[in-house]
């Protein structure tokens with residue numbers, strides 16, 4: 483009788499700062515989920531910007547792998563703002579989004595920032611669930627903010643997390 487063995491290899495990830503040569507991979511990842519994807523040049527400009535904080539999540543143990551998730555945030559006038567955060571579909575629900583957000587929160591806290599803000603499509607239940615678990619509260623709503631492929635627009639929620 484034939485027997486089949488099934489096993490699952492636990493994936494391990496590590497967070498690192500973003501580097502200039504990540505721009506192309508970030509642009510491809512961003513394209514997976516956003517109606518208006520940012521170009522490689524736009525990512526290169528953000529990575530080089532000293533007001534921008536960025537982290538990448540990579541699988542460990544295979545040399546320097548392309549990012550499976552990343553986050554970019556900007557700091558200005560004692561506050562932070564998430565520019566974008568994304569995790570590749572194949573790597574979701576394993577805590578990577580949480581770790582990326584936590585890394586930005588910790589860095590801003592260490593820099594004594596007062597608060598972290600973000601905007602999120604009010605139909606994006608996954609991201610909103612993550613942000614609520616991290617202590618973000620809704621402080622505003624911008625109607626007709628995000629265009630969709632179908633031509634309709636959805637509202638943005640403005641969320642804030644206190645860092646003091």
Ligand SMILES: CC(C)(COP(=O)(O)OP(=O)(O)OC[C@H]1O[C@@H](n2cnc3c(N)ncnc32)[C@H](O)[C@@H]1OP(=O)(O)O)[C@@H](O)C(=O)NCCC(=O)NCCS
Nearest residue numbers: 515567568569574575576577578579580602608609611612
């Ligand atoms: C939002 C996103 C970054 C979350 O990344 P992730 O690595 O899958 O998130 P995590 O595994 O860290 O999830 C942490 C918690 O967030 C919540 N959450 C995440 N995805 C969820 C989903 N699809 N449905 C419900 N809750 C979800 C859960 O509470 C989860 O904890 P749990 O898995 O123990 O239940 C990811 O879904 C993504 O890249 N989406 C597309 C891009 C995007 O929408 N970015 C945000 C733009 S503002």
